[in-house]
């Protein structure tokens with residue numbers, strides 16, 4: 001295995017607040033890694049820096065999807081997405097007034113390169129490419145269990161279905177590294193169990209590396225090979241689920257009874 005992501009001394013300040021301080025993190029290609037910590041620990045800020053929402057105050061992020069390392073700290077979100085990092089959001093972000101299928105199609109089109117002339121004159125090559133995007137989008141909806149809903153407006157989906165659609169949109173950009181921000185938030189235990197299996201399946205079949213923020217410990221402990229624990233912007237522990245849930249610093253910081261019970 002080789003490192004697909006190497007984060008060194010990552011720091012982000014908001015005014016006087018150190019949201020992240022000197023964070024180091026390594027992801028091997030193909031790993032499924034959890035990022036946990038109490039509210040306000042800095043988890044989403046890690047995702048925001050990895051996807052270019054904010055530049056780091058200092059530190060480096062090196063993404064190596066293939067052989068050539070890419071320094072992404074400070075790059076634009078669009079370029080980072082093109083390089084192969086996709087994410088979902090804690091607060092679902094969909095085009096609520098587009099159909100389910102159109103939501104995936106628009107995400108997939110972002111990562112397509114049409115020639116200006118082809119898209120302006122709607123050449124036959126353009127039509128073929130559009131058809132291909134539509135078919136691959138339907139395939140993704142099938143995988144996410146949303147095929148029957150492809151014509152529905154996104155706003156009419158249940159909360160759990162909207163979370164599945166977000167993942168389909170992220171997969172549509174053909175990522176190498178997928179960042180999932182609380183994918184099970186708002187789901188009941190049965191939905192969470194189903195999602196847990198789906199995430200493991202996606203990782204395996206799309207040959208993805210996944211970094212997962214999640215408060216639901218049953219999901220984290222079930223599928224993550226390694227876990228990083230943040231508290232007040234600092235990595236206080238990392239290791240296997242077993243190591244992390246028995247780490248006194250972690251228990252004290254936030255997990256307490258919940259993790260020892262898992």
Ligand SMILES: Nc1ncnc2c1ncn2[C@@H]1O[C@H](COP(=O)(O)OP(=O)(O)OP(=O)(O)O)[C@@H](O)[C@H]1O
Nearest residue numbers: 014017019037038039040041042043044045046090
């Ligand atoms: N754009 C911003 N401006 C100012 N402060 C911010 C900004 N983004 C995050 N913060 C602060 O940085 C800290 C870390 O926030 P972050 O959202 O990364 O935490 P989190 O671990 O994802 O929390 P939660 O589990 O509640 O989502 C918090 O104190 C938050 O208020």
